[in-house]
Amino acid sequence: LTLCICWSLTSSFQTWFLREAARRYRFDMDRNLRQVDDLISYLLPEIQSLRELARTQSLRCRVAIAEGRIDDAIEITGQQFALARHVGQDDFLISNLVGIAIAGIAWNDALYLVQHRETPNLYWALATMPRPLVDLRHSMAVERQFAYEQLKVLREVDETPRPPGYWQDFVDRLLTQLGYLASEFQLPLFKEKPELVRAAIVTYIAAAYPGAKEYLITECRLPSEQVDAYPTAQVVFLALVRFYDQWRDEHFKWMYTPFHQARTDTGFRRVDSDFRAASRRYGWCSQPAQLLLPAVLAARTAEVRCEQTIALLQTVEAVRMYAAANEGRLPPSLDALPVPAPLEPFTGEPVEYEFSADHAILSGHPLPGMQYRL
Secondary structure (H helix, E strand, C coil): CCHHHHHHHHHHCCHHHHHHHHHCCCCCCCCCHHHCCCHHHCCCHHHHHHHHHHHHHHHHHHHHHHCCCHHHHHHHHHHHHHHHHHHCCCCCHHHHHHHHHHHHHHHHHHHHHCCCCCCCCCHHHHHCCCCCCCCCHHHHHHHHCHHHHHCHHHHHCCCCCCCHHHHHHHHHHHHHHHHCCCCCCCCCHHHHCHHHHHHHHHHHHHHHHHHHHHHHHHCCCCCHHHHHHCCHHHHHHHHHHHHHHHHHHHHHHHHHCCHHHHCCCHHHHHHHHHHHHHHHHHHHHHHHHHHHCCCHHHHHHHHHHHHHHHHHHHHHHHHHHHHHHCCCCCCCCHHHCCCCCCEECCCCEECEEEECCCCEEEECCCECCECCEC
């Protein structure tokens, strides 16, 4: 998909382009992020346009259902899920979250669609969908390097001894790149009083030095005489990037473990508390990590929540399949289904099923503040 196609979709709503887009495997905006100076201020108007497109598509789907045009409604729903998948292939985490929101719109429409008496069973169609539908791993790989793409000067920090003059120049270059963050974090001081900002950085280095020194010696196991020989700024910035790298990886590595396994692991449950404890111990050198690390767990939960809704929908279709072969009766349990019961991504087990004489309830695993029940 190209940007011009995205714009034409939202302006003239050409259905030919929608069909063509849904057939594509890849969505690539060719952003070339490594050449961007101010990554945090990168604008994404086309992604918001695609969210609006999904809402318009939802209206078309509901109208098609109301008019009995079931084939059209199925096609539109498929385009919606394809759009969610495509947006999830973008470089930015926020784009992935928009993709998950679009999948939610498609799911709501599908719940109406499968209630229509003319709708064929969609169990096997849902089985063909990629898992996860919206995969965060690419955008998380971009997020993992965010600090070094936004503050490129940090790439130079290592154990190589450098004279105090180098670090004075380092701070000057860092100030320029920090200025890009000013509007994002509402720090008007960067624009109004640059001389005070430099003084604040110098004060920060002095305040961070004791904790940074302890971190390098205790956690990184650098010889104390080596750390003592470094200029104060080098100790602070070396500890800053080492601390950031350590806890960034502690958070990100759990992205590659099935969620139903990770959530019950002691190490996973302790990551946030251990991070907060280390931040308190080593003080100011931990601040960039606290500021710039994304909410990895919240993003992963959104990804898995999307998978949960699809599992619920596919289970509905498995129940419908049983009912079609058994004079409209509901299965007494999911073990009676004629096809495999989809797995709940939060537990690795089938969706919870409560059977009564004339109705049944499907329940997703409870999430913070919410639970899906059909």
